[in-house]
Structure formats: structure tokens, C-alpha cells
Amino acid sequence: MAESVGVGTHGAEDAHGHEHHEASFFQKYLWSTDHKMIAMQYMFTGMFMALIGGFFAYTFRMQLAFPGMEVPFWGMVTPAEYNALITNHGAIMIFWVAMPVLIAAFGNFLIPLMIGCDDMVFPKINRLSYQIFLISVIVLLASFVVENGGFGGAWTMYPPLSAKHEYSLTTLGSSLFVIAVALEFVAFLLGGINFVTTAMNSRAPGMRLYDIPIVVWMIVIASILFMASVGPLIAGAIMLFMDQNLGTHFFDPNAGGDPILWQHLFWFFGHPEVYVVLLPAVGITAEIITVFARKKLFAYRTVLYTTFATGVLSFTVWAHHQFIAGIDPRMAHIFTITTLLISIPIAEMMFVFIATLYGGDIRLNTPMLWALAFIAEFLIGGVTGIFLGASGADIYFHDTYFVLAHFHYTFFPIAIIGVYAGVTFWYPKMFGKMMNDTLGKIHFWGTIIPFNCIFIPLFVLGAAGQHRRIYDFTHFPELAQYQDVRVFATVSLVIMLLFQFVFIYNFFASLKKGKDAGPNPWKSNTLEWTTESPPGHGNWKELPTVYRGPYEYQTPGRDEDYWPQNVPS
Amino acid sequence: MSDSAAAAHAHHDDSHYWKIWAILCALLVVSVIGPLFEIRVITLITAFGVAIVKAYMVAKNFMHLNIEKQYVIYLLLTMLVFVFLFFAAVAPDVMKWEGDNWVKPYVAQESSAPAHH
Amino acid sequence: MRPIANTRSAAGIPTGRLAVWWVVASEIVIFGGLLASYIMQRLAHPEWADQAAVTDWRIGGFNTLVLLSSSLSAVLAHQAAERGNGKRAANLLYVTCGGALTFIMVKAYEWTMEISHGFTLQSNTFWSFYYTAAGIHALHVIAGAIIMLIVAADAKKNLELHRVELIGIYWHFVDIVWIFLFPLLYIAK
Numbered sequence: 001m002a003e004s005v006g007v008g009t010h011g012a013e014d015a016h017g018h019e020h021h022e023a024s025f026f027q028k029y030l031w032s033t034d035h036k037m038i039a040m041q042y043m044f045t046g047m048f049m050a051l052i053g054g055f056f057a058y059t060f061r062m063q064l065a066f067p068g069m070e071v072p073f074w075g076m077v078t079p080a081e082y083n084a085l086i087t088n089h090g091a092i093m094i095f096w097v098a099m100p101v102l103i104a105a106f107g108n109f110l111i112p113l114m115i116g117c118d119d120m121v122f123p124k125i126n127r128l129s130y131q132i133f134l135i136s137v138i139v140l141l142a143s144f145v146v147e148n149g150g151f152g153g154a155w156t157m158y159p160p161l162s163a164k165h166e167y168s169l170t171t172l173g174s175s176l177f178v179i180a181v182a183l184e185f186v187a188f189l190l191g192g193i194n195f196v197t198t199a200m201n202s203r204a205p206g207m208r209l210y211d212i213p214i215v216v217w218m219i220v221i222a223s224i225l226f227m228a229s230v231g232p233l234i235a236g237a238i239m240l241f242m243d244q245n246l247g248t249h250f251f252d253p254n255a256g257g258d259p260i261l262w263q264h265l266f267w268f269f270g271h272p273e274v275y276v277v278l279l280p281a282v283g284i285t286a287e288i289i290t291v292f293a294r295k296k297l298f299a300y301r302t303v304l305y306t307t308f309a310t311g312v313l314s315f316t317v318w319a320h321h322q323f324i325a326g327i328d329p330r331m332a333h334i335f336t337i338t339t340l341l342i343s344i345p346i347a348e349m350m351f352v353f354i355a356t357l358y359g360g361d362i363r364l365n366t367p368m369l370w371a372l373a374f375i376a377e378f379l380i381g382g383v384t385g386i387f388l389g390a391s392g393a394d395i396y397f398h399d400t401y402f403v404l405a406h407f408h409y410t411f412f413p414i415a416i417i418g419v420y421a422g423v424t425f426w427y428p429k430m431f432g433k434m435m436n437d438t439l440g441k442i443h444f445w446g447t448i449i450p451f452n453c454i455f456i457p458l459f460v461l462g463a464a465g466q467h468r469r470i471y472d473f474t475h476f477p478e479l480a481q482y483q484d485v486r487v488f489a490t491v492s493l494v495i496m497l498l499f500q501f502v503f504i505y506n507f508f509a510s511l512k513k514g515k516d517a518g519p520n521p522w523k524s525n526t527l528e529w530t531t532e533s534p535p536g537h538g539n540w541k542e543l544p545t546v547y548r549g550p551y552e553y554q555t556p557g558r559d560e561d562y563w564p565q566n567v568p569s
Numbered sequence: 570m571s572d573s574a575a576a577a578h579a580h581h582d583d584s585h586y587w588k589i590w591a592i593l594c595a596l597l598v599v600s601v602i603g604p605l606f607e608i609r610v611i612t613l614i615t616a617f618g619v620a621i622v623k624a625y626m627v628a629k630n631f632m633h634l635n636i637e638k639q640y641v642i643y644l645l646l647t648m649l650v651f652v653f654l655f656f657a658a659v660a661p662d663v664m665k666w667e668g669d670n671w672v673k674p675y676v677a678q679e680s681s682a683p684a685h686h
Numbered sequence: 687m688r689p690i691a692n693t694r695s696a697a698g699i700p701t702g703r704l705a706v707w708w709v710v711a712s713e714i715v716i717f718g719g720l721l722a723s724y725i726m727q728r729l730a731h732p733e734w735a736d737q738a739a740v741t742d743w744r745i746g747g748f749n750t751l752v753l754l755s756s757s758l759s760a761v762l763a764h765q766a767a768e769r770g771n772g773k774r775a776a777n778l779l780y781v782t783c784g785g786a787l788t789f790i791m792v793k794a795y796e797w798t799m800e801i802s803h804g805f806t807l808q809s810n811t812f813w814s815f816y817y818t819a820a821g822i823h824a825l826h827v828i829a830g831a832i833i834m835l836i837v838a839a840d841a842k843k844n845l846e847l848h849r850v851e852l853i854g855i856y857w858h859f860v861d862i863v864w865i866f867l868f869p870l871l872y873i874a875k
Contacts, residue, residue, distance in 0.1 A: 112691060119689035121701045189712055197705045202691035227712040228651055232719025238818065239723075246807055248814040250723075253673060256731055256811035261723055264659040268719075315651060319658065326671065328661045543690065583762055590758040594751065601747050604873055616869035623754075624862045631761040632858045638699055641707050648711045652718030656726065663723075664730040 033123035036535065039109035040430070041130050043423075045137060046101035050416075052141075053092035058497055060085040060471075065483075065490035067472040080169060082471035083152030088144070090155035091177070094277065095184050096137060098415035102280040103188070103226075104133070106422055107195050107219040109430065113528035113535060114213045116204025116544045116566070120194045129190040136183035143176035151177035154469065156266055159251035159259050163243040175244050182237045185230050192223035204527065204566075206546035210300060211565065213526050213550040217304060218283030222276045225311050229272035236265030263322050271318035274410070275310060281374060281418030282307075282349060288371035288425050289353055291524045293360025294561050296551040298352045306345040306352075313342045323394045332391045339389035346382055350375055361554070361561070366440030370421035373448050374413045381409030384459065399469075402462025405455045412451060420447070420503070427507075428521050432533040433514030439506040446499030453492035457485045525564050526550045589630045596623050706852045710859045713826075717863050720822065721870065724815045728870075734812040738875035740805055741816070745796045746872035749789050750864060756785025757861040760854040763841075767851065772844035779838035779850065782857065786831035793824055816871055823867060826860050 032038065055073075062069075063077040070076050077085070108126065112119055120126045144150040151174040153161040161167045168174045199220045203212070239250040240262065249255035251262045290297050297303065316338040323332050353375055362368070384406040387393045397403060420443075427435050466479050473479045473486065520529040531540050544566035552563040596619045603615025629635045634642055666673050692701050728734060763778035797817070807817045830853065837853045840846040 117689070117691035117694065119691050121689070121692045122705065123689060193705050193708045193712075196708055197701055198691055200697040201699075201701045201704060202694045203696045207696075227708065228648060228715055231652075231712060231715025231717075232655055232722070234716050235720035235723060235822075238720075238822065239814075242807070242814065242818065248808055248818075249811050250814055256727070256734070258663050258673075258727065258730075261659065261663050261727070264655070264662065265719065265723065268655050268659075315654060326668070328665065328668075331658065331661060538689075583765060586758055586761050586765070590754065593754045597747065597750055597754065600869060600873060601743060604743070613874055616873040620865050620869050623865045627757060627858050627862055627865070631757050631861075632855050638697075640697075641699070644707065644711050645714065648714040649718070651715060652722055655719060656722040659722070660726040660729070663726045666730070 031127070033119070033127045034537070035108045035112050035120045035123070035126060036430075038126050038130050039105045039107075042100045042108060042133070043105035045134065046097050046099075046105060049092050049096040049100075049137065053089050053097055054497055054500070056085045056089040056092070058493060060089070061490040061493050063471060064473065065487040067474055077471070079471050080149065080152055083154075083469070084144075084150040084173075086469060087152050087154050087177075088140070088150055091181070092140070093411065093415055094155065094273070095181060096140065098277040098411070098419075099184070099188060100133065101419050102277055102284075102415070102422070103195075103219055103222055104129075104191055106215070106280060106284065106426075107191070107223070109426070110528060111195055111198055111216055111219065112202070113429075113531070113539060114216050114526050114550075115199060115202060115207060116527045116540075116546060117198070117202040118538045118540070118543065121198045121202055122194050125190055126194050129187045129194070132183055132190065133187035136180045136187060139176050139183060140180035143173045143180065146170075146172040146176065149173055156270070157181075157240065157262075158266075159240060159243060159262050163240060163251055165244070175241060178237055178241045178244065182234065182241075185234055185237075188223075188226055189230065192227050195223045196220050196227075204544050204546045207565075210304075211546055211549045213283075214286040214297065214300070214303060215280065215283030218279040218286075218307065221307055221311055222279040225272045225279075225314065226276045229269045229276075229315065232265045233269035236262055260322075260325065260327070263325055264319070267318040267321045268315075270321065272311075272314045275314045277414050278346075278410070279307065279310075281414040281421075284418055284422040284425070285353065285371045285374045286356075287524075287526070288367050288421055289356055289360075290551050290553065291425075291522050292363045292365065292368040292371075293357050294363075294553045295356055295360040296553055298355035300549065300551065303349055303352055306348050310342065310345045310349075313338065313345070317342055317389075320389055320391070320394070323391045324398045336389060336391045340386065343382060343386060343389070350379055350382075366435070366437050366444060367421055367425035369441065369444045370417055370424060373444070374417045374421060377409060377417060377448075377451070378413040381406060381411075381413065384409060397462065399467055400462035401458045401466045401468060404468055405458035405462060408455050408458075412455075416447070416451075420444075423507075425522070426528075427510070428517030429528055429533050429535070431511055431514075432517050433510050434517050434521060435510045435514060436506050439502055443499055443502040443506065446502060447496055450492040450496035450499070454489045454496065457489050461485060520564075523560070523562050525552060525562050527565055530564055530566050586630070589626060593623055593626060700848065702848060702852050703855070706855050710855065713859060713863075717822075720819055721866065724819060724870065727811065727815065731811070734810065735875065737805070737810045737812040738871075740800065740803075741872050741875065742796065743872045745792060746868050749792050750868045752785050752789050752792070753861045753864050756782045756789075757858050759785065760857045764851045764854045767841060767847040770844070770847070772841045772847055775847065775850045776838040776842035779834050779841065779853075783831045783834050783838070786827050786834075789827055790824060793820065819867060820871065823860070823863055826863070830857055830860055 029037065059071050059074045059077060060082055062071040062074075063082055068076075108120070148170045151157075151162070151168065151170055153168050153174065157178070162174055162178075165171060165174070199212070199216055239248070242248040243250050243252065243257075249257045251257045251259045253259060286297060286303070289295075317335060319327055319331055319335040320339045323335075357372075384402070388397055388403060388406055424435055424440055427433070461479075461482055464479070464482065466473060466482070470476075474483060517533045519532055522529070527544055527546070528535070530544060546565045547568055548563065548565055550565055554561045555563050600615050600619040603619075604612045606612070634645075695701065697704060728738075759778045759781040763775045763782065766772075766774040766778060800813075805813050807814055834853050834857070837846070837849045841850055
């Protein structure tokens, strides 16, 4: 059967890394089945989409701060464009940035390396998943340029706004949006099966379940959560598409349908989805703090069981997004209880991290700063969620900027801080060079400080009653007085976006000018650091055997303060 | 690459599977006869009870879940539990026609076709 | 051809079979979500009974028989593959595909009849669900049949015989979905 050459594999005899053929550019970069290359594809695509999502944020925030004025690099923002910008900003950041980078890129890169095997179990399906993902990107981008522009009905796509063209005012855009989301789901289902099967079956000899690095567990559990929750929404997306284009009335109450059904279908997935993106970020943080505190993870099994509990509980909280949608109030009571309960396991994980750091030999380099920032900022996100989980308080807060600030204090740590943490930490392994740590710190502070300046004010605005998805607050007399706050937030955003150029420069300049990294610059225990940087074809000349868990740091009686997993006792 | 974990595979005679098939056909007949009694409860039991039994038999005997690893069964059951959870939590909303302060108005669709064959 | 990763079995079952179970698991939630939505809407709209009465249990029942029998041929194909008899496995897989084809043709006939009498996708939300649920199922039948043909082509040459079981597991799942669709759409309407 046809085999992709160059980075394709030929079984046992190829474990010694023979290049059988000279791979063309196309074969090496666009048609590869090598998990590391596919990881890069996801990572760069995700980062590109982050630029677009960030640009949209800049544009709509400029409109909010200076309503009715032309936004540099965009022009005038019409109300319809405003809606499309916020809709696609949200969808892009979750589906086309957080998921591809945190799960697909890091999952693809790290899982085979951290469990000691040579690739994913299904390399061609892996490649197919990226290709489907790329098509979803193209479909989404296409939705912006078709007649009447992109979909503007919020990333939650509630019908009838999303289902009827006379409400959404788009002809093709809303259908393309649904198709793009559906394709993204298929890509991640395929990818997820690869990750789960690989992690279950292909571990190095000697690697028991409790020897698996936490980040691998997290990505695998995230994939399982995704698989288990996306089903009803796939059904719903098909039904929505049909309502949009084939004249059905699944969600039209005038014709026997029910729009609340869509809400439930969406949020049954939507809530586990936030844990799908959270878990990999938590995993990345765990890896970083153990390495840079030179300390064992405080309670590996507790973290693991807590994650299972979080996963299960995450399926029981979804209707807290619908407290004021007219759901049965008895349901609202139940969902309040479950929502407040779920804060416990997450908080507990944060405490485990703090306990891990306590007494450690801490190095405050760039990845560590990002990991610490994740913990601190996510805590703020978590506690503000409590206000929203209580259905009584939510009656006031729902759809205000309080919600928006809450979820940015959770999503930003996940999708931005978590990604920067992971990239700065594994960059040496991925590219064989060290990033400049000074530039890294400048970028760090230039991101974190403005980030808080953007969103703390938004909590205040939300408590003052400012509602979401409105393109000009100067129309509202009680809210117009806060315009200075909006300008402040927007200016902070612009500053934050400008600091991202520091990262972009650092990323590309270090590829050329960075110090050579060597296999293990951080003196870490996990298996990916036992091979060359970047790993060659097949990852190791001889696949490793594992003798202990991943967090044996500062073990008494040893010269070194770390003990790699593959070193015999 | 033939499965070398032979212990996981019962090499049944083909006749075993023909027997299961015959039972499944008989169950199909039962489920089809059920409605003829025109008693709702009997129809429901024959239709869905039979469906559950048939699904169980296919899963056990054809998919070999009886000799598969335990965790596979737990995985599939867990997914089923999620489906039931979804139904249990959403049905009260979707199936409600009125609350304390609202009603769900419904205009019956004009069907362009005759209702009965 | 395969990475070493593919040949390991730390979880105790071969990788291919483990993957198929995960596929089945995610499909359970997809179909489950769709059917749960249908059931709650159907229960909320007793007046759909008029529309539902139109579906013909004889056609549905015949198609159920076809799929059950195709499941039989699929598992017999698996047994043949277990014994190393690739040719017989391939032939039994072709029989299964024949069943799939029969199912689709009967469905095509059935839908043509219903549509020509005016029971279209849009005429009533009952019919929207009916065509959507049965349609997505039918897509899975077609996809399964295509994959089955590819597996059979290899099996005939005694290659990749383990895949006969894998496509079989998928096929039995498709059969089980129909086992529930049949009473939902044709019997306990």
C-alpha cells in the first residue's frame, strides 16, 4: 500500500532512523505522517488563527472605546460587523487556537515522546485529522468574505437567530460557520482516538499507569471528555444546518421545534469543552513547576483522581449557562449545586500545585513565570465563577461583562498563558535552540500586566450592569459615564497586543541565533528529554525502558537532583 | 496480523452464530406482532423490550463483548449513561408546554399530504 | 509499514480493536443525542401520531431482517478470518455488503414512495427527524460498506485479516442503532 516517504516509517528495521528517500518539501512539510511534523502544523495554524482572533478583539474593542470612529487597519465597524467580530473572536479562540495548540499540537508532539514510542498508533489518520482541521480553517475564513459576511449570532449559535437567514442577515456565512465547526469536531474526534489509543497501548516497557507524566494523562482525559460530550452537538449541528438550508424546523417553535433543545445540545458539550481545554493547560503547568521547583508533584494520584472527578462532574453542570433561559427552576437548583461542587476539585488541584512549589528550589525563568501566572490568574477566574454558578446571583450577572471577565480569566490562562508556558518550555526540544530568556520575561510582563488592566475593569462594568454583545454603550445614559474605563481597557489591549511582537521576534530569531539546547537543558526527568533536540525520525535509536515515575527530583542519596525515568536504578 | 491473544477469542462453530441469528429473527417477529394487539403497554414492551434484548444479544455474541476486556464494557456503558443523563436533564424542559408565567404556543403544521395511507 | 507504537498492547487488547471501540463509544453519544432529541420531541407532540402512522412496518421489518442477517455474515467472516481462511472471510464480507446494498435500495424505494406522497423532510418535524435519523444511519451503512470492501480486498489475499473483526464490530454497532431506530420509527410510533 502507498506509503508516505521520508518521514514515513518502515517498522522495526527503521527504528534506527534510516532515511530511505529524499523527501520533497511537499512530502516533508505538508504530507507528513510524523507526529512531530503534524504537531508543528497544528501549532503554526493555531498561532496564525490567534493573530486573526486577536485582531478581531482589537477591532471591536476600538469600536467600543471610540464608537463611530474609523478603526485603524479596519475602517468603520458597522453593528453587523461588530457582531460578526465578537462571534468569530470567540469561536476562533476556542476551536481554532486553544484546542489545536493545547490538545492537537502538544498532544501530538508530547504523547509519543513522553511515553517512549516512535509515533502515534495511526499516523495516517493523524495526518487526515490535520487535513480536515485545515479545511475547517479555510471554510471559516471563507465565511468572512462571502456575500453578507460572516456569522454574527455568537459562538453559541442559538436559533432562531442562527437558523433563519432573515434574522442572521447572512446568506452563506452562517452555514459555513456551522460546517467549519462540524469539521473541526470531526478532526478532533479522529485525533482524540489516536491519542487515547496510543497512550493506552504504546507505553514503554515498565511505564505503569502511575508513571505516565501528568500532561499526557490530561490530554488523554481531555480527548475522552471531548468524545463523550460532542455527540449531541454533532447531531444538533446537523439539525441546525438543515434548519438553515433545507427548510426543516427542528428549532422553530412555530412548527413543532424547540430552541431550548439547541441550547441544551450546545451546552451539554459546551461545558465539558471548557474542561477539555483546561486540562492540558493544567498538565503543562504541572510539568513546568515540577521541573523548576526541582520537586516531586505533591500528590500525583490525588491530581489524577481529582481530574477523573472533574471530568465526570463536568457533565452535570451545563445548564448554568441557561439559568435565565426559561429552564425548569427545579433544574436550576440542581445545576447550582453541581456547579458550586465542581469548583472544589479544581481548587484542590491548584492547592496541590502550591504544595508542590512549597520548599522547592525555585528557578524563575520564563516558562516558570508563565506557569505561576497560570495558577494565579486562573484562581481569579475560578472564584468569580462562583458568583455565576449561584443561580440567584446569575439572574443579575448573566450576559453582563462580569461573565465576560470571568471567562477571560479562565480562558486567557488556558489558551494564552498555558500556550506560552508550553511553548517556552518545550521550544528547546522542538527546535533544538534556546529562546532568549530576557526577551521572554519582557514579553511575559508585557502580557500579564495589560491583561489584568483589560479585565479587572470589566468585572466592575459588569457589576454596574453593562451587558454583552452591544456595540456602543454611549447609547445608554447610565452606562455612558464609564466610557473612560472602556478606553482604558482598550488601550491596555493594544499595549498587550504590541508586546506579542516581542514573542514573535524571540520565536523566530532564536531559531537562527539561539544557543544550542542539547537534549536536556532543563534537567528534566521525562522521556522526551532523553533524546536529541529536535528528535529524529523514530524519536530514539533504541526505544527506552522505564524504571520509575516522572517526578523523582531531589531524591536523597543521589548526586544529581533529578532521576530520569529511563535510567536503571 | 492475526490476533495472537487467542485466549480472547472463542473459536465458536459457525452453527452457534446461526442459532443466535434464528433467535434474533424470532424476536423480530415478536416485536412486529406486538402492535397488532393494540394495547399500548404490550406494544411498548414488545417493541423496546425486544430491541434491548436484541441489542444485548448482538453485543454479547456477535461483538464478543462477553470475552472482551472489562473496561471496554465500562466505557460503552458510561457513554450510554451520558446519553440518559442528557435525556433526563433536557426532557423536562423540552417537553414542557407551560410554566407559571408562560405558555409555549404551538401552531399545528399544515401537512400537505394526507395523514393516513 | 507500521510504527512500533502500533504493535504494542499495554492495555491488553490490540490497538486496532481498541480504536474501534473508541469509535463506537463516540458514535453512541452522537446517535444517542440525536435519538434522545427525537424521543423527547415525539413525546411532547402526541399529534405527530398521524404522521408517524404512515411509516410502513413491513418495509422497516424487512430491513431489520436484512441488517440482522448481514451481522450474521459479518461475524461468520470474522470466524473465517480467525481460522486464517481469507478467501472465505472476503466472500462473507461481500455478502454483508450485499446486505448493505439491499438495505439502501429498500430505503430508497421506501423514501421515494413517502416523498411522492408528500411526506418530505419539511412537511412536518416528525418527518424531519425521521429522514435525519434514518439518513445519518444510512450514511454510516454506506461508509461501513465501502470500508468493508477495502478490507475484503485485502482479506482475499490473506492480508490484514485482523481488520475483518474490526469492521465487523463497527457493522454490529450500525446494526444495533437500527435495532433501536426500527421500533422508534416503525412500531411504537
